[in-house]
Amino acid sequence: MQSRPSFAKAFRGKRVLITGVLGFIGSNLTRTLVALGAKVTILDSLIPEYGGNRRNLHGLERKVDINLADVRDRHSLPEFLRGQHFLFNLAGQTSHMDSMTDPETDLEINCRAQLTLLEACRRHNPKLRVVFASTRQIYGRPDYLPVDEQHPLRPVDVNGINKLAGEEYHLLYSRVHGVPSTVLRLTNTIGPRMRVKDARQTFVGVWLRAVLEERAFEVWGGEQLRDFTYVDDAVDAFLLAALTPAMAGKACNIGGHGPVSLQALAETLVAANDGGRFAKREFPAERKRIDIGDYYATDEMFRRLTGWAPRIDLRAGLEQSLAFFRQHVAHYL
Amino acid sequence: MQSRPSFAKAFRGKRVLITGVLGFIGSNLTRTLVALGAKVTILDSLIPEYGGNRRNLHGLERKVDINLADVRDRHSLPEFLRGQHFLFNLAGQTSHMDSMTDPETDLEINCRAQLTLLEACRRHNPKLRVVFASTRQIYGRPDYLPVDEQHPLRPVDVNGINKLAGEEYHLLYSRVHGVPSTVLRLTNTIGPRMRVKDARQTFVGVWLRAVLEERAFEVWGGEQLRDFTYVDDAVDAFLLAALTPAMAGKACNIGGHGPVSLQALAETLVAANDGGRFAKREFPAERKRIDIGDYYATDEMFRRLTGWAPRIDLRAGLEQSLAFFRQHVAHYL
Numbered sequence: 001m002q003s004r005p006s007f008a009k010a011f012r013g014k015r016v017l018i019t020g021v022l023g024f025i026g027s028n029l030t031r032t033l034v035a036l037g038a039k040v041t042i043l044d045s046l047i048p049e050y051g052g053n054r055r056n057l058h059g060l061e062r063k064v065d066i067n068l069a070d071v072r073d074r075h076s077l078p079e080f081l082r083g084q085h086f087l088f089n090l091a092g093q094t095s096h097m098d099s100m101t102d103p104e105t106d107l108e109i110n111c112r113a114q115l116t117l118l119e120a121c122r123r124h125n126p127k128l129r130v131v132f133a134s135t136r137q138i139y140g141r142p143d144y145l146p147v148d149e150q151h152p153l154r155p156v157d158v159n160g161i162n163k164l165a166g167e168e169y170h171l172l173y174s175r176v177h178g179v180p181s182t183v184l185r186l187t188n189t190i191g192p193r194m195r196v197k198d199a200r201q202t203f204v205g206v207w208l209r210a211v212l213e214e215r216a217f218e219v220w221g222g223e224q225l226r227d228f229t230y231v232d233d234a235v236d237a238f239l240l241a242a243l244t245p246a247m248a249g250k251a252c253n254i255g256g257h258g259p260v261s262l263q264a265l266a267e268t269l270v271a272a273n274d275g276g277r278f279a280k281r282e283f284p285a286e287r288k289r290i291d292i293g294d295y296y297a298t299d300e301m302f303r304r305l306t307g308w309a310p311r312i313d314l315r316a317g318l319e320q321s322l323a324f325f326r327q328h329v330a331h332y333l
Numbered sequence: 334m335q336s337r338p339s340f341a342k343a344f345r346g347k348r349v350l351i352t353g354v355l356g357f358i359g360s361n362l363t364r365t366l367v368a369l370g371a372k373v374t375i376l377d378s379l380i381p382e383y384g385g386n387r388r389n390l391h392g393l394e395r396k397v398d399i400n401l402a403d404v405r406d407r408h409s410l411p412e413f414l415r416g417q418h419f420l421f422n423l424a425g426q427t428s429h430m431d432s433m434t435d436p437e438t439d440l441e442i443n444c445r446a447q448l449t450l451l452e453a454c455r456r457h458n459p460k461l462r463v464v465f466a467s468t469r470q471i472y473g474r475p476d477y478l479p480v481d482e483q484h485p486l487r488p489v490d491v492n493g494i495n496k497l498a499g500e501e502y503h504l505l506y507s508r509v510h511g512v513p514s515t516v517l518r519l520t521n522t523i524g525p526r527m528r529v530k531d532a533r534q535t536f537v538g539v540w541l542r543a544v545l546e547e548r549a550f551e552v553w554g555g556e557q558l559r560d561f562t563y564v565d566d567a568v569d570a571f572l573l574a575a576l577t578p579a580m581a582g583k584a585c586n587i588g589g590h591g592p593v594s595l596q597a598l599a600e601t602l603v604a605a606n607d608g609g610r611f612a613k614r615e616f617p618a619e620r621k622r623i624d625i626g627d628y629y630a631t632d633e634m635f636r637r638l639t640g641w642a643p644r645i646d647l648r649a650g651l652e653q654s655l656a657f658f659r660q661h662v663a664h665y666l
Contacts, residue, residue, distance in 0.1 A: 100509070103452060103502075104445070104449065104452070107445060107448055111440060111444055111498065112437070112440060112445070115437060115440055115491070116437065119436060119437070150485075152483075152485060152486075153485075153486060155501060155505075156505070157505065157509070158448070158502070158505065161498050161501040161502060161505065162498065164497075164498070164501070165444065165494050165497070165498040168488060168494040168497070169436075169491070169494060172488075172489070172490065172491065172494065176433070176489075176490070
């Protein structure tokens with residue numbers, strides 16, 4: 001994998017546009033790019049339910065060009081796109097449950113806004129290097145494990161359907177219109193600045209908050225397998241994807257250190273916190289309808305193409321997350 | 334397959350809503366349902382480029398309840414949906430090229446309107462039996478032939494991506510919300526009332542018009558394989574899909590009598606017309622980017638579940654189409 005100094009060489013002075021930047025991964029990516037010397041412009045609609053939190057850019061206000069525009073607003077896009085070298089496109093609605101109760105808002109953000117953005121790229125900056133944050137959710141219930149990129153795409157909720165369309169638009173614009181776009185299919189990502197006030201991004205946020213507040217958290221089922229990526233490793237993946245020409249037009253899984261049961265995750269969290277408790281309960285019926293069962297991915301393709309490998313294991317990732325939120329949790333509730 | 338009298342028994346007096354009814358397949362379906370004694374309400378936005386042609390309902394004006402509402406208009410939907418037994422959902426944008434030049438309109442019609450309609454079904458008539466017209470286009474370039482329903486879904490243009498999302502919404506609403514929806518993946522459909530003024534529905538319309546006007550038509554390539562469904566057989570497929578409970582939640586291919594090369598199709602058309610000529614030329618470059626190569630489907634699954642089989646072969650279908658347009662072509666230009 002490329003070292004941090006080589007990232008600095010690649011991004012120093014480069015113009016970078018990031019959408020969804022006030023969210024969890026977007027804000028960590030922004031901090032890294034600012035530290036590497038990139039000229040960062042950010043575009044975020046700051047819709048509270050979708051993970052945007054102004055606090056996530058605390059301390060960077062004067063170092064980045066913040067634009068609270070909505071990616072759904074096509075008229076403002078050309079001026080943002082012109083002259084940029086990279087676009088990290090992380091704007092999205094991530095809640096599966098919200099997508100079922102308000103499917104049209106999910107469509108607006110995850111489909112329509114993506115198509116609008118890509119059309120603007122095609123017209124105003126077709127050589128822009130684009131990296132799009134997709135999700136494991138597009139695979140649906142796995143036929144086999146680990147899931148590779150050839151696995152059938154069978155989303156189980158509106159969010160998955162719309163994210164799939166968003167991803168397909170990116171691959172199409174790369175293939176047909178030559179806008180060099182890459183898609184990363186993310187799994188559960190954890191780390192500082194993750195959403196902890198509810199489960200709209202990941203259930204891990206709710207667990208983490210509970211142990212910090214010395215409350216018991218609930219583990220649904222417990223045997224289910226998942227994989228996890230620490231956010232610094234996810235940020236590395238975005239940077240490498242942007243810098244690897246062979247990634248244009250490709251969709252790759254991003255995983256981590258292999259599968260972990262929810263029970264094991266809960267125990268690791270309690271150990272990382274040096275204390276905590278949880279109660280197991282049945283999987284709620286209304287969740288079961290859109291639950292995907294066990295999931296973990298192989299990210300061999302991405303490792304092979306880019307040299308990426310995760311550096312932070314689950315225990316260390318949870319410890320670093322806990323350390324961050326012990327200091328800052330008040331800003332995330 | 335069920336006989337016409339048993340269709341009459343099933344649909345007589347039933348309330349049927351049809352979208353996209355002024356188009357090719359929708360208008361033939363409407364004529365059949367009116368003849369069977371159904372109480373038909375139609376919903377069509379009559380956007381000229383999308384195949385809607387008032388002439389298609391000629392003679393039926395007093396027999397159906399025509400509403401020129403747009404499926405994109407959510408406020409009018411509840412009143413149309415209440416009390417209906419069946420919904421044949423054929424509203425759509427079908428042009429691949431238009432979807433590439435104006436992708437957002439394609440999204441509005443093929444994604445957003447579908448989700449709006451399904452949300453309205455869920456809220457106002459969740460037991461409504463829905464049949465959705467999808468397309469072979471969602472498969473993209475086939476990995477193997479004939480294409481079955483397990484084939485990977487890899488659309489090659491914006492229309493294919495949006496139709497895929499529209500199809501997935503229908504299957505999701507069936508699985509999760511219990512709205513009994515069926516998806517039919519149509520291939521090239523031909524017959525009376527097909528679009529002949531341009532190639533927005535199928536290239537066959539342009540060929541047919543040319544032989545009627547005693548002009549030469551162009552055959553691009555010639556070796557490419559396709560399959561064809563005669564519209565009466567497609568109408569039967571919609572009726573059977575609606576009447577077969579086992580079809581709820583399923584997506585099935587509709588094919589015909591097997592693969593035909595474009596060269597053989599051109600020759601059959603000239604023979605059916607008892608005259609005509611064509612010139613072969615290279616496949617145009619701007620089409621090649623979104624062309625899918627050879628395609629033909631197996632529709633064994635649909636035949637097994639419903640007993641459907643095509644009755645009209647390609648030669649007879651072309652003869653009946655020519656006979657219709659010899660009389661009526663002036664209304665279709």
